[in-house]
Amino acid sequence: MKRFRGFTFRCEECDFDLDIECAQKSTYGSNVNKQIQHFSHGDPLILMEVIDEDKEVWCRACEKRCLNNAYSCDSCQFFLHKSCAELQQELCHPVHSHTLKLCPTVDDDxxxxxxxxxxxxxxxxxxxxxxxxxLDVICAQLPxxxxxxxxxxxxxxxxxxxxxxxxxxxxxxxxxxxxxxxxxxxxxxxxxxxxxxxxxxxxxxELPLEREHFYHEEHPLKLQVAKYHNCALCGNRIEGYTYRCEQCDFDLDVLCSEKSEEDRVFCSGCKKQCSGLTYACDTCKFYLDEACSELPREYEHFFHPLHKLTLQNSHLGVYCRACEKKCCGFTFSCRECKFHMDVVCAMKAEKVTRDPDCYIPHFSHGHPLKITDEEWNTKCLACSKQRLDSGLIYGCKKCGVWLHKTCAELPQKIDRHFFHKKCAGQLNLEVRPTLEPGLRKVKCWACHKECQGFLFRCEICPFKLDLACALMPSIIPEGTQTKHFTGHGHPLQLRQINEDATVRWCSVCENHCVDATYECSLCEFFVHASCTELAPIRHPFHPNHRFELRNKDRFTCEACLKESSGFTYDCHSCPFSLHVGCANLKPKIQFDAHEHYLCFFDSLYAKVKCNACRGEIVPCSGKKNKGEMEIKEVVRCVRCNYNRHLVCGPLPCTIKSEDHKHDIQLEDELHEDESGIYYCDACERKRNPEESVYRCTQARCPYVAHFDCMKSEVFLVPFIAQDLCNLLENVPFKPEAQNQMFYAIFVLN
Structure with missing residues (x-):
C-alpha cells in the first residue's frame, strides 16, 4: 500500500482508492491470460499482478527482480516477467546471419x-x-x-x-x-x-545540444543542467535539463522545447506567447495570460505625469513612446496628448515600487533606470560624454540608455538665469529632440553650439541653453567691467591688449585686436569694444530693409560672394547678408550704361560674367582657365548683380579709331540681320552677337569691331587715365594693388 499524490479512482461509499497506475493494471489484467504453459517450465505458470515488496522474486529469463506482472510457479520458485514470458521463441537479429532460438541456460553455476x-x-x-x-535476452532487445x-x-x-x-x-x-x-x-x-x-x-x-526554437528566435538555445531556472513557456520550475540562452536569461524545459509552432497561443494583450495560466475564448480565439488579465484600467506613469493613461486596444500606426517600436495589442494611452505606451514598457514602472533602492523613474526615458557599475559603450544621454570613471550610473540595459549619477540628479527647473534676464519664464529641462533629415539643429543661445543631450528651454520664449551654459557659475572677479553682447551668450570681460601680446582676432570684424577688447575666458572669444557697439544699419546695396548684426553658422555675402560663418549684417526681412567688412563699401562710380552707382572690388569669391566682354571674372581663389582674363579687379552693382572687368569699364561710349574714318560707339550686343553669322570688320573673324562691340555711328556704314580689337584704341583715350585716377582715389585698397592694377591696364595691349 503506497501513499499517492495526484488523481485517484475513489469509492466514497466504501472509502476505497486506486491510483491511476493500479487502476489501469486492473483493467489490463482482465484482457490477459491468468495462466500459461511456458516451454521453459513443466508446470503451468500463474500471473501475479501484485507482489509483496518484502519478498524478493527474480526473473529466470533476464535475471532481474520482479515487482509486479510476473508469471510464477510457487512450488518450484520459478518466475518470469510478463514481458519475458512473451519473448519471441525465434529471432532474426542483425548481429548474426542465422535464425536464433530462445532457450534457457543449463542450470549450473x-x-x-x-x-x-x-x-x-x-x-x-x-x-x-x-x-x-x-545472445542474452537483454542484448537481443537493444536497438x-x-x-x-x-x-x-x-x-x-x-x-x-x-x-x-x-x-x-x-x-x-x-x-x-x-x-x-x-x-x-x-x-x-x-x-x-x-x-x-x-x-x-x-x-x-540523444537530445541535440543546441537548437533553434520558434519561441526564442533571437539566439540558439543550448542544452544544460538547470539551476534554479523557470520555464518561459509553462512557467514551472525546471527540474532536469533546460534549453537556455544566457544572453537573454531565457529557459525552456525539455518537454516545452518539443512543442511545435502549431501549439503556440499568443496573448491578445501583450502579443507574447502565453505560458502558464491563460484565459481564453475559443470562439473568438481571444487569449489573455494571467499578467495581462490583471492590468488596471487606468495607470499613472512617470513618463507622462500630466494625465492618467487608459488601457485600450492599439490602433494601426501607433508607436510606443518608451521603446519607439510599433505597438501591438493593448496600450496605455492618453487620447488628449496622443501618447501611447505598450503594456510591457508601461508595467516596467512597477520595478520602482518593488525595489526603490535599485531603480529610479526619470523623465528622459520610459523605462525605469537601474543603478549599476557596468561598462557602457554609448554616451550619457544627458551630457553626451563618455563614462570617465568606474562610479555608479543609472541605465536601461534593454535600450542601451544611461545617465551619470550627477546628470540623473540635475534640477528640472531653473527659475532665473543670468543669461535669460529679459524674460520672466522659467527654464525647464528637456531631452533634445531627435532631428529628422533636413531639420535645423538645436543651438544654445549662449555659446551658439549645437545642443548635445539635455537642454533647458524657456516655457515662454524660444530661448535655449545647453547643460554647460545653464549650469555655469558666475566666475567673473568682482569689480571687473563686463558686457553682455548679443552675439555671444557668455559675459565678456574688458581687457587692455598690448601690440606685443599674443595675436588675437576680433570675432566680428576679423581684424587684429589691440587696446580695449572684450574677452570670454571660457570660449576664447574676442571682440573690439567698438564692435560691441555696432548698431543696425541701412545700406545702398540693399536699401529697402534694415540690417542687424547676427552670428550665423553659414551665409554668403551678397557683395563679395564669399561663403563664410560668424558675424554678418543680416536683413531681417529677406535672405540678404553682408560681411562686416563689406558693409563699409559704398558705391561711388557712375557709369552711363547702368542706372545705379558701381562699387570697386579687389576680387570676388565666385565666378561671375562680365557684362561687357561676356567673359568670366576669375575668383580670387580660382585658377585661370583658357580664355579667362587674369585681372580680378571688378566694378560691380550688388543690387543688380551687374559686373564689369575694370579694364572693360567704365569705358567711353564713343571713340575715334585709326582704322576707321567715322566715330564708333559701344553697343552691349548687336544682331545685324537674321543670318546668324556675323564678322568683325577689324580682324575679319566671326563674332558672337551677344558680346559687346563698337559699331560705326553713321547709319549707312556697316563697320562693326570686336570690343577686344578696340582695346588699344580705348586705352589711348586721354581722359581714361584721369578717370581711373579719380576712381581709385575714392576706393580703399592696398598700395601695392594700385601699382599692379595700373600696370595691368596700360600694358595690356
Missing part, C-alpha cells in the same frame, strides 16, 4: 558468455545451434544501432559513461534526469549509470 557484450549470463539466451552463437558496438555514451550531464539497456521494473521508481518524468513513461531502453542511479530516457539522452 557456469552460465553462458554472451557473444555480444561478453558478460556471463544465467538466464535465457538466443542461440544458434549451428554456430554455437549466444540495432547499439548492437553494432555503441553501447555506452559520454554524456555532459553525468561524470560516468552511461550504458544503454532495456528498462526493467526497478527502473520505474526513478525519474529521467533530463525531463523529470518517470522512467516508465517511455517503453524503450534507457541510458543509465547503475553506480549513481542516474538514468535518462533514450530520447532525452
Amino acid at each position: 557456469a552460465g553462458l558468455s554472451c557473444d555480444f557484450c561478453g558478460e556471463i549470463f544465467h538466464g535465457f539466451v538466443y542461440q544458434c545451434n549451428e554456430c554455437q552463437f549466444h 540495432s544501432s547499439e548492437t553494432r558496438g555503441q553501447k555506452q555514451t559520454d554524456h555532459f550531464g553525468h561524470r560516468h559513461p552511461l550504458t544503454l539497456r532495456l528498462r526493467d521494473d526497478e527502473d520505474d521508481s526513478f525519474k529521467c534526469r533530463a525531463c523529470d518524468e518517470s522512467i516508465e513513461r517511455c517503453l524503450g531502453p534507457v541510458y543509465g549509470c547503475e553506480q549513481c542511479k542516474y538514468f535518462l530516457h533514450e530520447s532525452c539522452a
Whole structure:
C-alpha cells in the first residue's frame, strides 16, 4: 500500500482508492491470460499482478527482480516477467546471419558468455545451434544501432559513461534526469549509470545540444543542467535539463522545447506567447495570460505625469513612446496628448515600487533606470560624454540608455538665469529632440553650439541653453567691467591688449585686436569694444530693409560672394547678408550704361560674367582657365548683380579709331540681320552677337569691331587715365594693388 499524490479512482461509499497506475493494471489484467504453459517450465505458470515488496522474486529469463506482472510457479520458485514470458521463441537479429532460438541456460553455476557484450549470463539466451552463437535476452532487445558496438555514451550531464539497456521494473521508481518524468513513461531502453542511479530516457539522452526554437528566435538555445531556472513557456520550475540562452536569461524545459509552432497561443494583450495560466475564448480565439488579465484600467506613469493613461486596444500606426517600436495589442494611452505606451514598457514602472533602492523613474526615458557599475559603450544621454570613471550610473540595459549619477540628479527647473534676464519664464529641462533629415539643429543661445543631450528651454520664449551654459557659475572677479553682447551668450570681460601680446582676432570684424577688447575666458572669444557697439544699419546695396548684426553658422555675402560663418549684417526681412567688412563699401562710380552707382572690388569669391566682354571674372581663389582674363579687379552693382572687368569699364561710349574714318560707339550686343553669322570688320573673324562691340555711328556704314580689337584704341583715350585716377582715389585698397592694377591696364595691349 503506497501513499499517492495526484488523481485517484475513489469509492466514497466504501472509502476505497486506486491510483491511476493500479487502476489501469486492473483493467489490463482482465484482457490477459491468468495462466500459461511456458516451454521453459513443466508446470503451468500463474500471473501475479501484485507482489509483496518484502519478498524478493527474480526473473529466470533476464535475471532481474520482479515487482509486479510476473508469471510464477510457487512450488518450484520459478518466475518470469510478463514481458519475458512473451519473448519471441525465434529471432532474426542483425548481429548474426542465422535464425536464433530462445532457450534457457543449463542450470549450473557456469552460465553462458554472451557473444555480444561478453558478460556471463544465467538466464535465457538466443542461440544458434549451428554456430554455437549466444545472445542474452537483454542484448537481443537493444536497438540495432547499439548492437553494432555503441553501447555506452559520454554524456555532459553525468561524470560516468552511461550504458544503454532495456528498462526493467526497478527502473520505474526513478525519474529521467533530463525531463523529470518517470522512467516508465517511455517503453524503450534507457541510458543509465547503475553506480549513481542516474538514468535518462533514450530520447532525452540523444537530445541535440543546441537548437533553434520558434519561441526564442533571437539566439540558439543550448542544452544544460538547470539551476534554479523557470520555464518561459509553462512557467514551472525546471527540474532536469533546460534549453537556455544566457544572453537573454531565457529557459525552456525539455518537454516545452518539443512543442511545435502549431501549439503556440499568443496573448491578445501583450502579443507574447502565453505560458502558464491563460484565459481564453475559443470562439473568438481571444487569449489573455494571467499578467495581462490583471492590468488596471487606468495607470499613472512617470513618463507622462500630466494625465492618467487608459488601457485600450492599439490602433494601426501607433508607436510606443518608451521603446519607439510599433505597438501591438493593448496600450496605455492618453487620447488628449496622443501618447501611447505598450503594456510591457508601461508595467516596467512597477520595478520602482518593488525595489526603490535599485531603480529610479526619470523623465528622459520610459523605462525605469537601474543603478549599476557596468561598462557602457554609448554616451550619457544627458551630457553626451563618455563614462570617465568606474562610479555608479543609472541605465536601461534593454535600450542601451544611461545617465551619470550627477546628470540623473540635475534640477528640472531653473527659475532665473543670468543669461535669460529679459524674460520672466522659467527654464525647464528637456531631452533634445531627435532631428529628422533636413531639420535645423538645436543651438544654445549662449555659446551658439549645437545642443548635445539635455537642454533647458524657456516655457515662454524660444530661448535655449545647453547643460554647460545653464549650469555655469558666475566666475567673473568682482569689480571687473563686463558686457553682455548679443552675439555671444557668455559675459565678456574688458581687457587692455598690448601690440606685443599674443595675436588675437576680433570675432566680428576679423581684424587684429589691440587696446580695449572684450574677452570670454571660457570660449576664447574676442571682440573690439567698438564692435560691441555696432548698431543696425541701412545700406545702398540693399536699401529697402534694415540690417542687424547676427552670428550665423553659414551665409554668403551678397557683395563679395564669399561663403563664410560668424558675424554678418543680416536683413531681417529677406535672405540678404553682408560681411562686416563689406558693409563699409559704398558705391561711388557712375557709369552711363547702368542706372545705379558701381562699387570697386579687389576680387570676388565666385565666378561671375562680365557684362561687357561676356567673359568670366576669375575668383580670387580660382585658377585661370583658357580664355579667362587674369585681372580680378571688378566694378560691380550688388543690387543688380551687374559686373564689369575694370579694364572693360567704365569705358567711353564713343571713340575715334585709326582704322576707321567715322566715330564708333559701344553697343552691349548687336544682331545685324537674321543670318546668324556675323564678322568683325577689324580682324575679319566671326563674332558672337551677344558680346559687346563698337559699331560705326553713321547709319549707312556697316563697320562693326570686336570690343577686344578696340582695346588699344580705348586705352589711348586721354581722359581714361584721369578717370581711373579719380576712381581709385575714392576706393580703399592696398598700395601695392594700385601699382599692379595700373600696370595691368596700360600694358595690356
